[in-house]
Amino acid sequence: MDAVAELISSAGQRLGPRAVITDRSEIEPWVTDWRGRLHGAARAMLAPASTDEVVEIVRLAAEHRVALVPQGGNTGMVAGATPPPDGSAVLLSMRRMNRIRSISADNRLAIAEAGVVLATLHDAAHEMGMRFPLTLGSRGSCTIGGLTSTNAGGTQVLKFGTMRSLVAGLEAVLPDGSVHDGLSGLKKDNRGYSLDQLLIGAEGTLGVITAVALRLVPDIARRAVAWAGVESAQRALELLRFLQARTDTVEGFELVPQDSLQLVLKHIPGTRAPLAGEHRWHALIEATTASPGTDIDAELQALLAAALQQGIIGDAVIAANEAQAESFWKLRDTISEAERAEGQTLAHDISVAVADMPDFIVDASEQVERAFPGTIASGFGHLGDGNIHFHVRAGAHAAPDWYEREGAEITRFVDDLVLAAGGSISAEHGIGQLKLGEFARLAPPARVHALRAIKHALDPLGIMNPGKLVP
Amino acid sequence: MDAVAELISSAGQRLGPRAVITDRSEIEPWVTDWRGRLHGAARAMLAPASTDEVVEIVRLAAEHRVALVPQGGNTGMVAGATPPPDGSAVLLSMRRMNRIRSISADNRLAIAEAGVVLATLHDAAHEMGMRFPLTLGSRGSCTIGGLTSTNAGGTQVLKFGTMRSLVAGLEAVLPDGSVHDGLSGLKKDNRGYSLDQLLIGAEGTLGVITAVALRLVPDIARRAVAWAGVESAQRALELLRFLQARTDTVEGFELVPQDSLQLVLKHIPGTRAPLAGEHRWHALIEATTASPGTDIDAELQALLAAALQQGIIGDAVIAANEAQAESFWKLRDTISEAERAEGQTLAHDISVAVADMPDFIVDASEQVERAFPGTIASGFGHLGDGNIHFHVRAGAHAAPDWYEREGAEITRFVDDLVLAAGGSISAEHGIGQLKLGEFARLAPPARVHALRAIKHALDPLGIMNPGKLVP
Numbered sequence: 001m002d003a004v005a006e007l008i009s010s011a012g013q014r015l016g017p018r019a020v021i022t023d024r025s026e027i028e029p030w031v032t033d034w035r036g037r038l039h040g041a042a043r044a045m046l047a048p049a050s051t052d053e054v055v056e057i058v059r060l061a062a063e064h065r066v067a068l069v070p071q072g073g074n075t076g077m078v079a080g081a082t083p084p085p086d087g088s089a090v091l092l093s094m095r096r097m098n099r100i101r102s103i104s105a106d107n108r109l110a111i112a113e114a115g116v117v118l119a120t121l122h123d124a125a126h127e128m129g130m131r132f133p134l135t136l137g138s139r140g141s142c143t144i145g146g147l148t149s150t151n152a153g154g155t156q157v158l159k160f161g162t163m164r165s166l167v168a169g170l171e172a173v174l175p176d177g178s179v180h181d182g183l184s185g186l187k188k189d190n191r192g193y194s195l196d197q198l199l200i201g202a203e204g205t206l207g208v209i210t211a212v213a214l215r216l217v218p219d220i221a222r223r224a225v226a227w228a229g230v231e232s233a234q235r236a237l238e239l240l241r242f243l244q245a246r247t248d249t250v251e252g253f254e255l256v257p258q259d260s261l262q263l264v265l266k267h268i269p270g271t272r273a274p275l276a277g278e279h280r281w282h283a284l285i286e287a288t289t290a291s292p293g294t295d296i297d298a299e300l301q302a303l304l305a306a307a308l309q310q311g312i313i314g315d316a317v318i319a320a321n322e323a324q325a326e327s328f329w330k331l332r333d334t335i336s337e338a339e340r341a342e343g344q345t346l347a348h349d350i351s352v353a354v355a356d357m358p359d360f361i362v363d364a365s366e367q368v369e370r371a372f373p374g375t376i377a378s379g380f381g382h383l384g385d386g387n388i389h390f391h392v393r394a395g396a397h398a399a400p401d402w403y404e405r406e407g408a409e410i411t412r413f414v415d416d417l418v419l420a421a422g423g424s425i426s427a428e429h430g431i432g433q434l435k436l437g438e439f440a441r442l443a444p445p446a447r448v449h450a451l452r453a454i455k456h457a458l459d460p461l462g463i464m465n466p467g468k469l470v471p
Numbered sequence: 472m473d474a475v476a477e478l479i480s481s482a483g484q485r486l487g488p489r490a491v492i493t494d495r496s497e498i499e500p501w502v503t504d505w506r507g508r509l510h511g512a513a514r515a516m517l518a519p520a521s522t523d524e525v526v527e528i529v530r531l532a533a534e535h536r537v538a539l540v541p542q543g544g545n546t547g548m549v550a551g552a553t554p555p556p557d558g559s560a561v562l563l564s565m566r567r568m569n570r571i572r573s574i575s576a577d578n579r580l581a582i583a584e585a586g587v588v589l590a591t592l593h594d595a596a597h598e599m600g601m602r603f604p605l606t607l608g609s610r611g612s613c614t615i616g617g618l619t620s621t622n623a624g625g626t627q628v629l630k631f632g633t634m635r636s637l638v639a640g641l642e643a644v645l646p647d648g649s650v651h652d653g654l655s656g657l658k659k660d661n662r663g664y665s666l667d668q669l670l671i672g673a674e675g676t677l678g679v680i681t682a683v684a685l686r687l688v689p690d691i692a693r694r695a696v697a698w699a700g701v702e703s704a705q706r707a708l709e710l711l712r713f714l715q716a717r718t719d720t721v722e723g724f725e726l727v728p729q730d731s732l733q734l735v736l737k738h739i740p741g742t743r744a745p746l747a748g749e750h751r752w753h754a755l756i757e758a759t760t761a762s763p764g765t766d767i768d769a770e771l772q773a774l775l776a777a778a779l780q781q782g783i784i785g786d787a788v789i790a791a792n793e794a795q796a797e798s799f800w801k802l803r804d805t806i807s808e809a810e811r812a813e814g815q816t817l818a819h820d821i822s823v824a825v826a827d828m829p830d831f832i833v834d835a836s837e838q839v840e841r842a843f844p845g846t847i848a849s850g851f852g853h854l855g856d857g858n859i860h861f862h863v864r865a866g867a868h869a870a871p872d873w874y875e876r877e878g879a880e881i882t883r884f885v886d887d888l889v890l891a892a893g894g895s896i897s898a899e900h901g902i903g904q905l906k907l908g909e910f911a912r913l914a915p916p917a918r919v920h921a922l923r924a925i926k927h928a929l930d931p932l933g934i935m936n937p938g939k940l941v942p
Contacts, residue, residue, distance in 0.1 A: 106712060107826050151661050162659060164668075165636070178917030187856045188633060188822045188898040190622050190672050191910060192922045192940060197635075197668035201661055218716070241577060245689070248761075290719075351659045355578050385658045427659040439662060446649030450929060451663045457928035458921060469663060 004090065007064040008044045014056055019096075021045040030071060030091055033079035034138075038433060040083035042069070045091040051171060051179060051210045057092065058208065059177040061463045068092045069465055070204035072114065072146030075138035077349065078432025080150065080203045080468050089466075094145045097210060105130050108216045109168060109185050114145025114209050121214070130216040133160040133251070137333060145209045151201030153428030155286075158384040159251035160217070162428065164200050168213040172199050175207060175459040185213045198454070203430055204465040206458045218290035224300040225286050225325035228307075228316035229279025233257075233358035233383070236283045238312050240384050243285070243303055249296060252286030255383040259376070260335045267341035268334045271327070275315050283313075283383075284332050335380055336389070344394035344403045348414050352423035354386040361388060364417045368392055372410055387427040390414060415442060431469045440471035475561065478535040479515045485527055490567075492516040501542060501562055504550035505609075509904060511554035513540070516562040522642060522650060522681045528563060529679065530648040532934045539563045540936055541675035543585065543617030546609035548820065549903025551621065551674045551939050560937075565616045568681060576601050579687045580639060580656050585616025585680050592685070601687040604631040604722070608804060616680045622672030624899030626757075629855040630722035631688070633899065635671050639684040643670050646678060646930040656684045669925070674901055675936040677929045689761035695771040696757050696796035699778075699787035700750025704728075704829035704854070707754045709783050711855050714756070714774055720767060723757030726854040730847070731806045738812035739805045742798070746786050754784075754854070755803050757796075806851055807860075815865035815874045819885050823894035825857040832859060835888045839863055843881055858898040861885060886913060902940045911942035 001009065012020045021027060022044050031040040046068075048054045061068050067089035071081040083089045097113040100121065104110075105128045112121050118132075118139040125132045136142070136154035146152075148170060153162045160166060169182035172195070182196045199206055230236045236255050243250050258280050265271050275282075289296045297318055304316040319325035339345040352360045365377040374395040379388035392410050394402040415425045415438050431439050440448070448471050455470045472480065483491045492498060493515050502511040517539075519525045532539050538560035542552040554560045569586040576599045583592050589603075589610040596603045607613070607625035617623075619641060624633045631637060640653035643666070653667045670677055701707045707726050714721050729751050736742050746753075760767045768789055775787040790796035810816040823831045828850075836848040845866040850859035863881055865873040886896045886909050902910050911919070919942050926941045 104826070107824065153659050157659065164665075174917065174921060176917065176920070178915070178920075180918065180921070184893045184895075185824055186822045186895050186898075187825065188624055188628065188853075188858045189895040190897045190899060190901045191895055191914065192902065192918070193669055193673055193677075193925055194635075194671070195918075195921060197671075198664055198925075200665070200668075202664055206664075291717075351657045353578065353656055354658065355575070382659075387659045422655045424655075424657050424660040424662055426661045427657075428661060430661045431663065443662065444649070446645065446647065447651065447663070447666075449647070449649075450645060450651070450666060453928035454664055454669075454925060457924035 003064045003066050004043055004087065007060050007066045007090065010060050010064070011046055011057060015048070015053055019047050019049065019053055021047055027091065030074055030093065031083055033082040034075050035077060038079040038082045039085060041085050041087040042083045042089060042091045043087055045093050047093045047096045049096045051173065054173045054208050054210050055177050055179060058173050058175065062175065062177065062461055065461060065463065066090060067463050067466050068208070070094060070145070070149070070208050072143030073117065073138065073141040075142040076146065076150060076432060077429040078434040080430055080432030081146070082433065084467060092208065094143065100124050101211060103128065105216070107185065110214045110216055111183055111211055112144045112214060113211045114143060116144045118142050118144065118147060125216050126219060129219050131219045132214055133217055134163060134166055144212050144214070148200055148209050148212050149202060149204050150430045153382070153385065153387065155252050155254065155382065157382060158253055164197070166215050167196065167200055168215050170196050170199060170209055170213065171211040172207040172209045175461065175464050180207065183211060183213045201430070203432060203469040205455060205469050206464060220288045221290050221292040222294065222296045223286060223288040223325070224296040225319040225328050226300055226304060226316055227274035227328050228283045228285065228304060229275045229277065229314045230281045230283060230312070231279070231314060233281055233361050235312055236281055236383055237354070237358050239283055239307055242307050242312055246303055247287065247299060249287040249289055249299065250285060251288050252284070253384040254284040254332050254381060255388065256282040256284060256332055256335070256380050257378045258282070259378050260380050261331060263338040263342050264331050264334050267338040271331055271334070274317050274328060277315055279314050284328055339391060339393060342393065344398060346392040346403065346407050346410055348390040348411065349427050349429040350390050350418045350423055350425055351385070351387040351427035352418065352421045354384065356421055357383060357386050357388065360421050364390065364414065367417060368410065368414060371413055372406065374398060375410070411438065433468055436468070436471060443471060474535045474537050475514055475558065478531050478537045478561065481531050481535070482517055482528060486519070486524055490518050490520065490524055492518060498562065501545055501564065502554055504553040505546050506548060509550040509553045511556050512558040513554045513560060513562045514558055516564050518564045518567045520567045522644065525644045525679050525681050526648050526650060529644050529646065533646065533648065533932055536932060536934065537561060538934050538937050539679070541565060541616070541620070541679050543614030544588065544609065544612040546613040547617065547621060547903060548900040549905040551901055551903030552617070553904065555938060563679065565614065571595050572682060574599065576687070578656065581685045581687055582654055582682055583615045583685060584682045585614060587615045589613050589615065589618065596687050597690060600690050602690045603685055604688055605634060605637055615683050615685070619671055619680050619683050620673060620675050621901045624853070624856070624858065626723050626725065626853065628853060629724055635668070637686050638667065638671055639686050641667050641670060641680055641684065642682040643678040643680045646932065646935050651678065654682060654684045672901070674903060674940040676926060676940050677935060691759045692761050692763040693765065693767045694757060694759040694796070695767040696755070696790040696799050697771055697775060697787055698745035698799050699754045699756065699775060700746045700748065700785045701752045701754060701783070702750065702785060704752055704832050706783055707752055707854055708825070708829050710754055710778055713778050713783055717774055718758065718770060720758040720760055720770065721756060722759055723755070724855040725755040725803050725852060726859065727753040727755060727803055727806070727851050728849045729753070730849050731851050732802060734809040734813050735802050735805050738809040742802060745788050745799060748786055750785050755799055810862060810864060813864065815869060817863040817874065817878050817881055819861040819882065820898050820900040821861050821889045821894055821896055822856070822858040822898035823889065823892045825855065827892055828854060828857050828859065831892050835861065835885065838888060839881065839885060842884055843877065845869060846881070882909065904939060907939070907942060914942060
């Protein structure tokens with residue numbers, strides 16, 4: 001028997017049948033990444049129901065020197081939860097650990113196991129008048145463990161930060177089988193290096209996150225959603241700063257170029273432009289308040305009127321009701337889908353300093369289109385976080401294998417521009433496998449050395465999600 | 472020549488005379504810790520003026536295997552910046568690196584070198600209508616590097632968090648002489664483990680922080696300071712939650728027991744009780760707003776009136792002007808001084824979950840006073856952070872050497888109670904040298920193992936502040 005078979009056999013004896021899945025048809029949906037780029041293989045999917053079972057699994061993995069690939073909802077964008085194709089690793093599905101262990105409005109804290117789906121947590125918080133503010137497209141299937149392990153972002157980062165800001169502590173099984181218990185929710189604790197912070201964004205390479213203490217905020221009492229037309233990305237940033245200097249209610253601010261809006265209107269049924277005139281750029285603004293007495297619509301309306309008067313924006317409209325607010329968000333949320341309908345698209349999740357972003361979008365788009373004639377480049381998304389999704393479309397005359405033939409070269413070109421601008425080639429999606437080559441190419445050697453040293457220090461046997469994150 | 476002499480000689484050749492101080496009288500003020508507990512020795516104090524000079528020093532330290540003890544304002548509470556008494560280490564004073572490299576209201580970011588004094592940063596931010604919200608008693612001498620290396624807290628943590636929440640990135644020289652540059656201020660960056668987060672609170676054991684990118688917030692337009700009398704610590708917590716459910720303006724909430732107030736009134740000249748009646752506990756509340764149009768006094772007044780009506784508080788008064796506001800704060804800030812005037816005091820900076828704190832204070836005080844007859848125990852401070860300063864006073868009949876004879880045993884007793892309550896024996900002061908024994912005694916072995924592994928991975932030669940933080 002080889003090591004994997006031995007692991008499966010031992011796990012079967014110790015964990016009971018529900019925790020050890022070897023049926024190929026049950027495993028198959030989970031060995032390909034969300035975007036369908038990488039196809040892995042695993043002879044078993046271990047599905048522990050408790051932290052104790054995770055400890056058992058990690059010990060067995062160490063004993064048999066078999067790599068574990070932790071996985072939540074498998075909605076990641078960089079194949080960080082996809083096993084290697086050679087079958088040398090087993091999947092560690094955290095989805096059965098799906099209890100909300102506690103939730104308290106008084107303490108503004110929820111303790112959720114790794115497999116709790118984000119939408120489930122949203123609902124539980126909402127039921128007690130509270131809110132877990134981080135949200136993103138895959139909220140119906142992504143899990144707390146995965147969100148934490150990837151330091152996920154989303155559309156509410158502007159006000160509430162990424163997962164790193166919202167995690168009050170976590171429980172994890174370290175590669176030596178010990179349990180790190182950081183769930184006490186202490187607001188102040190200076191006992192040595194923060195293992196919590198080290199595990200956030202570590203993509204499962206330093207241990208398995210089993211539960212997370214999460215900060216809650218008061219629920220939204222009222223929200224206002226607006227759409228503004230501006231003449232440049234720079235004007236959009238001016239609008240954001242104009243608003244932020246006058247109110248702290250703005251929690252979403254998304255940039256949409258005219259080109260993207262037009263693709264949405266063309267390909268997504270039931271969409272229509274919020275404004276009558278033509279604008280080169282658009283901003284989607286969401287303001288919320290936890291105070292029922294605040295007329296958030298009127299506040300945002302007045303601020304946008306003042307911005308119009310000062311020439312910052314060309315026009316704006318406030319959603320008259322929830323349905324219209326949702327329709328505005330749909331215009332933003334379906335950009336990627338509309339691009340795919342139009343043709344081949346190469347996506348880059350990148351960040352630069354907020355102040356540099358307007359120029360970066362314009363300059364980088366021009367340079368890409370010049371270097372790769374026929375392509376169309378544009379950036380949309382979280383302007384207030386200095387994070388946009390910089391997409392390069394193939395254009396009408398591209399070959400069917402454009403993505404495979406030119407993709408890597410274009411990505412290198414884009415990444416070089418990002419690096420030259422002092423930015424990051426991975427803003428919110430992580431490194432996983434898909435960005436590992438570019439990270440290795442561009443990271444300073446001393447940084448790579450430090451990451452490897454930390455990885456080796458905590459996981460000397462290399463059993464925790466090898467081949468991900470660390471070049 | 473021994474290794475230290477060789478290091479001093481090499482540093483003298485490469486760095487110029489101002490960066491190498493060997494005059495004993497200049498070094499002497501810096502080799503004893505702030506509280507005067509530990510007396511160290513150093514044959515040289517290296518004082519680099521730039522990151523390049525720090526790189527040079529770290530390389531020399533590695534070459535000669537001489538330990539460096541980084542130091543900012545030397546205001547720490549746990550002797551984390553005090554060299555060992557055997558003269559085997561040299562001091563690395565960061566105070567000459569005192570430039571604010573950049574500060575921008577638009578970006579809400581300041582980049583300050585490690586030696587910038589906190590009050591200097593406060594002033595610089597204030598001049599442009601912004602604010603760096605973290606503040607504490609030693610603001611006139613503590614430095615940004617020290618605050619970051621100790622993950623400092625203070626009185627504004629309730630709303631703005633500790634340094635960990637306020638650091639947007641940092642620059643540090645790692646033990647191998649490489650420079651980690653995290654100053655870009657990217658709001659989203661998922662390129663591998665967060666070295667920034669690892670260095671925050673690492674007390675200089677993993678590298679030398681040379682500069683820090685710090686988040687700014689809009690300046691205070693108006694503030695309201697109130698003093699409330701309550702019948703129990705539990706009521707004080709109820710008051711905090713009552714306020715927090717209705718406003719997000721509360722940024723300071725300090726608990727003061729009657730016993731502490733009476734000591735202040737007795738020993739600190741010019742103090743008087745804010746309220747006429749007797750109350751067993753008191754809460755000092757600070758609310759602020761960045762919006763000049765908000766009548767923060769009226770808001771807080773109305774909320775306190777409602778709390779009074781609901782029986783949460785017994786009485787309350789709002790400071791009529793800035794002078795009175797300062798006088799309220801003085802009552803809080805001079806508690807330690809008043810205690811010292813009264814007699815010997817043993818201080819513990821501890822935290823438990825916020826919800827557990829009222830009961831903890833009462834129970835732990837009772838248990839300490841029962842186990843050590845004659846002592847008087849009480850807790851005061853940051854109730855909203857679950858962090859109090861739990862002080863045990865010797866009492867009138869204690870021997871002059873009470874502190875030396877009984878201190879360690881009482882501290883062990885207190886720390887055991889904290890651990891049993893799921894709390895931390897170091898909330899905001901760190902471990903340094905003074906808490907290292909207790910940390911070693913109480914930390915789970917697996918945690919100690921993980922901390923040591925990380926330390927050894929990044930500092931295999933053990934040149935960065937050995938004997939601190941890591942048991």
